[in-house]
Amino acid sequence: AQSVTQPDIHITVSEGASLELRCNYSYGATPYLFWYVQSPGQGLQLLLKYFSGDTLVQGIKGFEAEFKRSQSSFNLRKPSVHWSDAAEYFCAVASGTYKYIFGTGTRLKVLA
Amino acid sequence: EPEVTQTPSHQVTQMGQEVILRCVPISNHLYFYWYRQILGQKVEFLVSFYNNEISEKSEIFDDQFSVERPDGSNFTLKIRSTKLEDSAMYFCASSLGGRSEKLFFGSGTQLSVL
Numbered sequence: 001a002q003s004v005t006q007p008d009i010h011i012t013v014s015e016g017a018s019l020e021l022r023c024n025y026s027y028g029a030t031p032y033l034f035w036y037v038q039s040p041g042q043g044l045q046l047l048l049k050y051f052s053g054d055t056l057v058q059g060i061k062g063f064e065a066e067f068k069r070s071q072s073s074f075n076l077r078k079p080s081v082h083w084s085d086a087a088e089y090f091c092a093v094a095s096g097t098y099k100y101i102f103g104t105g106t107r108l109k110v111l112a
Numbered sequence: 113e114p115e116v117t118q119t120p121s122h123q124v125t126q127m128g129q130e131v132i133l134r135c136v137p138i139s140n141h142l143y144f145y146w147y148r149q150i151l152g153q154k155v156e157f158l159v160s161f162y163n164n165e166i167s168e169k170s171e172i173f174d175d176q177f178s179v180e181r182p183d184g185s186n187f188t189l190k191i192r193s194t195k196l197e198d199s200a201m202y203f204c205a206s207s208l209g210g211r212s213e214k215l216f217f218g219s220g221t222q223l224s225v226l
Contacts, residue, residue: 032211043116043203043217044155051211090155097210098143098160098168105154 006103021076023091032094033074086110114138118218133189135204145205
């Protein structure tokens with residue numbers, strides 16, 4: 001069965017430090033992968049997506065993610081975190097045409 | 113950027129009561145979805161809707177749930193007889209296309225069943 005695993009429930013980084021959020025997926029075919037961010041009281045906003053081509057994808061707000069088929073991973077990175085990046089981050093895979101499967105999320109805390 | 117609008121933002125109801133959660137998807141979108149997020153848990157798929165019918169639904173989406181697109185703009189989720197475990201944040205989403213398309217999410221309706 002398709003699934004998405006985000007092994008880190010909480011991550012704390014200092015402002016200006018680099019960030020990597022982990023995501024592993026289980027999917028039989030070529031996956032369509034997404035990272036969403038949820039700020040408090042808000043809906044989910046798409047940061048970036050991958051479905052073919054270059055395995056390093058760029059997104060909004062300075063985020064990037066790298067698709068590694070051999071590791072079944074799609075980790076999200078940012079070279080320098082800003083306080084406004086504090087939020088919850090969800091990795092997702094499109095399962096079939098209509099359904100997206102989300103991970104459990106990683107809550108990011110940024111220290112001043 | 114266009115938005116998906118959900119109303120109300122908060123809904124409190126008594127167990128056994130019916131609730132209707134409302135959504136206005138983005139106007140030119142063709143695919144509509146409901147997801148929910150129980151506090152502290154992951155975002156779960158409930159149902160997808162395309163061409164005026166349900167295209168896929170999860171095990172959660174049992175007979176007490178129904179969806180409707182009553183006119184050209186609204187997309188509703190009805191819970192016929194609410195249970196305590198239905199308490200969650202319910203997100204509506206829409207997309208222009210299918211699998212590879214970006215989902216646009218509303219800001220959610222927090223449903224509390226007492």
